[in-house]
Amino acid sequence: MWETKYEKSSGLTDKKLSYCPGCTHGIIHKLVAEVLVELDILDRAIAIASVGCSVFSYDFFNCDAEQSPHGRACALATGAKRVLPENIVFTYQGDGDLASIGIAETIHAANRGENITVIFINNAIYGMTGGQMAPTSLLGQKTTTSQDGRDQAHHGNPIHISEMFATIEGVAYLERVAAYDPKHVIAAKKAIKKAFQYQMENKGFTMVEVVATCPVNWGLKPVDAMKWSKTAMEPVYPLGVFKDKGAK
Amino acid sequence: MWETKYEKSSGLTDKKLSYCPGCTHGIIHKLVAEVLVELDILDRAIAIASVGCSVFSYDFFNCDAEQSPHGRACALATGAKRVLPENIVFTYQGDGDLASIGIAETIHAANRGENITVIFINNAIYGMTGGQMAPTSLLGQKTTTSQDGRDQAHHGNPIHISEMFATIEGVAYLERVAAYDPKHVIAAKKAIKKAFQYQMENKGFTMVEVVATCPVNWGLKPVDAMKWSKTAMEPVYPLGVFKDKGAK
Amino acid sequence: MPKGRVTFNEELCKGCGLCVEYCPTHILYMDMKTLNKAGYNIIKVSDPDKCIGCAFCAIMCPDSVIKVEVNK
Amino acid sequence: MPKGRVTFNEELCKGCGLCVEYCPTHILYMDMKTLNKAGYNIIKVSDPDKCIGCAFCAIMCPDSVIKVEVNK
């Protein structure tokens, strides 16, 4: 007799995802949704959707949601969590949103130890707007605003968010994961689950940085994009746990 | 026969300083002015005055200056330095200006390795506006917006700028100094000089964090304020070189 | 009787090919003849008996197209 | 003949007392009788012969009030 091993998570609405073919946003959406269901916090979760391709996530996560101005997701999350401490509040942000325009809101939420969870999608580019350079773009990476490849002299260096946030007192859990194969997707889910568990235990600010893809703006087939995130991105953004207050 | 050992620096205008009695802003102004004169770069220096008690520094440093909106000094400095690479561009910013509202502009200037020098005055409070809590205020410190003392649960933790910026690739020189006695003032001057020398050598982003005082808003006599910066602040903000690309 | 069984919610499929790539038994392929309403080529199973029910295809599918059942 | 000599640009003084505090030979004091135009008590030298010209007072003076000369 047949038993279901895997199907679409009830943590997702039945709205069709707006993402391009093979985009890891979809994979990571599933992980968050599954975790919210498994921890039984979906009905008290508030998703803060940022501005980026994932802006529509307010329609994908099957819980209440607020759509934030570009970069301010952690400010919205702070505002909401402070008045609703019993709820589970998380943001879902791209690298342009979090690392560029939103770096101040994110750092200060972390520094205050706001009891929220940040899902940080690092795809080394601005997807929604059509492939401009992100602060996380790799040196040499060609984007529409670094057409001869990112040059340190002009465009500066890829910014290392997890390394920087590891120095911040208020951070309770911080891990960088990837999504380029089943093994890493399963590991990514573990990290996301731990982050939400810490929030349930009021441990403080938790963030999971996911090394992701943007096949369309990278100009790669989805499968090749997965490879690039492994071979080109991971060396620059090594995976691992950068902070864990719970660990003894 | 008498020889002058110390007198007012020609790097300062003869405008009377607007600072309160015994405020370290005046001491640090002298150091910057003396360094600009000793390195013979006063006539190509552009000072970026931030918003804080030191806003009037555009009238005190004896060079060209631009007065920045609150927190944006590093953006102005970037804009100016990129079009005038031969000039020496520096910002003079308080902790509210740099660490709170201006953290994004400062981090990204550092991350791009902008070839500018940042003089960061950490006095653990908002002076200009009358003594509100700064992100750098100490736990337990009483301010007008933390009247029962800064409580980590409500107000978060003192932010450690130098520790955080040490993780940023584009930073060439970064030291935290103090100004509470002649010995440390002399050491502070050395650090400031080195920062400007690195800028002259196009080494990248340089910053000197000065553990300073705000006697008036701390409610202390100038002499006691000096003692507090040594006994209360220095343990939380340990002095030292956090980054030095020139060091072999 | 195969260990596993995969079924596709074809209209959600975007033809990204990730499932095909990550299927360890290589039994999935893209049907270049058929487009769904959104204009994407959809995925077919070449050899259903070889499915081991690992669900790798489904785990990697960004659009929750694939349902995986295992024989108990 | 003293090693050093300190002179004060009194109108700039704000009476903060730092010079007094950091003078290693303790020869500076605040004159509680005299106010400058800004309403601050100014600084006087109690014992000029004892000045060693270290310039600590001047280094710590935020308002560049003090000029220090040394005997060469």
Next chain:
Amino acid sequence: MDAKNIKVAGFGGQGVMMFGQILAYSATKDEINGLWFPSYGPETRGGTANCSVIVSDKQINSPVFKNADHLVAFNLPSLDKFKGNLVNNGLILYNSSLINEEVKMDNCVAVGVPINDIATTLGNDKVANMVMMGAYLELTHLFSDETIQAIVKKILGERKAHLLGVNIKALEAGKNHVRNLGVKYA
């Protein structure tokens, strides 16, 4: 020639935008006025893309028009979306490789061309839109072969110069298909 308002629509990736731009470039080359306006934004991802083109030897005023003179539909959703907004005696040119049942509309000329099948026979699926272009020009005679080929050449540039041949073949194939159908429009 008075102004022609042209709507081009299809799946993203079918070369719809390029089709429209070629018309606008050709107008510019022939020193008349050309205006091209795309539907833009993320919603075009995967979904359907469309653009409007206006060519005219007079000044072009409104970039927006209610009814098109010509509709070039690369797939069924596009046809359904836009066929309602055509002028009397307008032209509907559609991709019969993806649109199976024949299109019939009163006071409109509707012509189907199996552009994907033709492109496949030419050994390059990517030139389907050039097949469509050939058919379109054969029906409208808006621009000369020289003009179009010059533009196509310019767009292909160095890197894709080797593809010029197959593109010209595609244009020809489109024209021939229409000739063989024996339909006339303009």
Next chain:
Amino acid sequence: MDAKNIKVAGFGGQGVMMFGQILAYSATKDEINGLWFPSYGPETRGGTANCSVIVSDKQINSPVFKNADHLVAFNLPSLDKFKGNLVNNGLILYNSSLINEEVKMDNCVAVGVPINDIATTLGNDKVANMVMMGAYLELTHLFSDETIQAIVKKILGERKAHLLGVNIKALEAGKNHVRNLGVKYA
């Protein structure tokens, strides 16, 4: 009583703002209207501070007035700055400890009180402004001793309750000084 416009000015730290607030608090206590408006901002640091007070048993309209009925000057710069803006037959009360030459102005009553010296004799420099207050009330009779003392008590609060005595002494000393001068104003 018609509205009184009062200007109080001096060095920061001389208790100028407090002087003005006590008048406004007293008005509120006596259930007439009081309005207090300070000069504010960093420029007051070290420099001179001043405030305007309006007390009236009618509604107070403009918080801004051109000419003051009473000027209370704690130092010379303040006196110079504001003495030009007084109504006819206005009152100038000034601190003769810091203002050496006697003040003479046509159609104004000018009274000097050495408030710092008096305060020193009372053994507490900080109460100089209360000496000024005593003198001011003796001249204007704006508020009763009960009212003023109640306000002073409230402002000192628990922590400074022990200072009530010396403050009251200071008020008295101010009054006496004016009585001994023998000047009358209102």
Next chain:
Amino acid sequence: MAKVLMKGNEAIALAAIKGGVDAFYGYPITPQNEVPEYLSKHLLDAGKVFLQAESEVSAINMVYGAAGAGKRVMTSSSSPGIALKQEGLSYLTAAELPCLVVSVMRGGPGLGSIQPSQGDYYQATRGGGNGDYHLIVFAPESIQETIDIIKESFDIADYYRNPVMVLVDGLIGQMMESVDFDRPVKERFLPEKNWATTGTRNHPGRRNVANSLYLDPQALENHNIHLHEKYKIVKKNETRYELINFDNPEYVIVAYGTMARIARSAIEMLKKDGIEVGMIRPISLFPYPELAFDQIPESTKGILTCELSMGQMLDDVLIANNGRKKVGFFGRAGGMLPDPEEIVAAIKNFDERVVK
């Protein structure tokens, strides 16, 4: 309760507490600092939320987060700080989230000065946020009126699901007056906030979303029309103004806030000189009291707009007047406060003041 003497900024804070504020998010700026300072003590003591944000941008977005969650939220700032909140205000209004924004105006433009001004009328009524939206803006003239309006403002914001701005100048913020906190507030029926993002367990079967994105232009246009209709209702219900000395005035002054108070004294002085001058005192700046202008008698010679600016409300006066009377302007800027005598002179030389 008897009257108390209180500083304007502290009165704003206490009035907000009386109005039921649940949370304050703000960033220090002169001349409004006593607002957060007072609330930092009293909100935390009451177990409510006070948070000093890292910037005004962050503060207004914290307000968004908490307002979306259905709480009574406020922020407070001054000129350049309000400038930084423009994007957030556009979002809040677009997402129909209620909140209170206190704006204590100082001299501009740029860093300007910290002295009282009315140079932010455009900022308050036309905004710098993007798109077609409006805040509901009230401009009281005294600390008492400020208290009364602040106490009511959360009800108004909740009722219309729209941000309310209370606009004062640095003088009202910094001065002290004798005030009464216990004056009654108009009763309103407030529907419960079944739209609040409190988690689906609190509203099973319905996802609540605070959002302002409408990729479909028709949907966005419909939303704009909906907001526009709402503003019409606001105009009908919430327009507020006071007419002063209005029986058959030779001239009519239009002024709000502190300038209106100064004008009151000028009007008394002019009376003594035998010149009858009336005043329209707008209390709501949006909606603007256009109807008040229909009550200006035939005989009135002209309208003098008085502002602590170079002339911003002047636009609304010209629109409301619509060519009926000559309109003149008197203004002081940059923190300069005119004394009543200056307005008296402006009325006496009205013709030199005429702009249209």
Next chain:
Amino acid sequence: MAKVLMKGNEAIALAAIKGGVDAFYGYPITPQNEVPEYLSKHLLDAGKVFLQAESEVSAINMVYGAAGAGKRVMTSSSSPGIALKQEGLSYLTAAELPCLVVSVMRGGPGLGSIQPSQGDYYQATRGGGNGDYHLIVFAPESIQETIDIIKESFDIADYYRNPVMVLVDGLIGQMMESVDFDRPVKERFLPEKNWATTGTRNHPGRRNVANSLYLDPQALENHNIHLHEKYKIVKKNETRYELINFDNPEYVIVAYGTMARIARSAIEMLKKDGIEVGMIRPISLFPYPELAFDQIPESTKGILTCELSMGQMLDDVLIANNGRKKVGFFGRAGGMLPDPEEIVAAIKNFDERVVK
């Protein structure tokens, strides 16, 4: 040079290069992304400065830094991005620093949509920055006119030491037209920038300071009066508009930018129906062409304001008209573009459109 077919955004970028831009600082946002994308390639290749800032707030302040240094600097953004620049724009204007700001409007409020709109008229002409200041705002109707104005804009900004904003909508940014880049630009005498902060060695004996702080209110008021006088001169010299089909029109349309293009077609259609309709097309929005309204003939029955918004320019039309004619409004919002037929209908049913 012969005409070329070019996309509006790229034409803006190329025109800026022809206008002598030294540096661009900006942050990506649809629908203006091709502006920075084009410049990122061509400015760097030319050894000039292109920098993608971390945010719009940072970008406008980088512009401040470089403009203060005396260079020709520009930024470009769209609705919410322009909202974030408001504080910076107030500072730039207050410090009298020239620069070019390109605003490509999309649907609002809030995140809204990315489709074409004119909902940021207030944002452009009234600003959300603090204090009394104005940008010089031009609103071209075609890519050709956009090119011509951009090329001239740096001269205008430098001449008046004031930021210039070129305001277009997403349609002008995204469409392609046949254009000519070599049309002549008006010659202006431009004084050298002896105020630029280039280091005292370049101007011995004088410290140059870019500043907007004036603690002394009288000094700040004087500065405000100076700016005000400057705007009067700008109004006199730089007011631009076009009158279309103006001999004795039955109705007059007022429209700018894309809406004016659509109206042109509507006017032709109405002609066919025997209805003569004229148009005032403001090209400068600040200064607003009030004088144009004096040329509307007696016989004209009414004025129809047409905007891609719920009615913002309407304020300036009412002020300029000052009660002389009936004023009606036709608008579409949120990215909806009317076809000419809708304007035809609005004229035919003018009475239903009247607002004042």
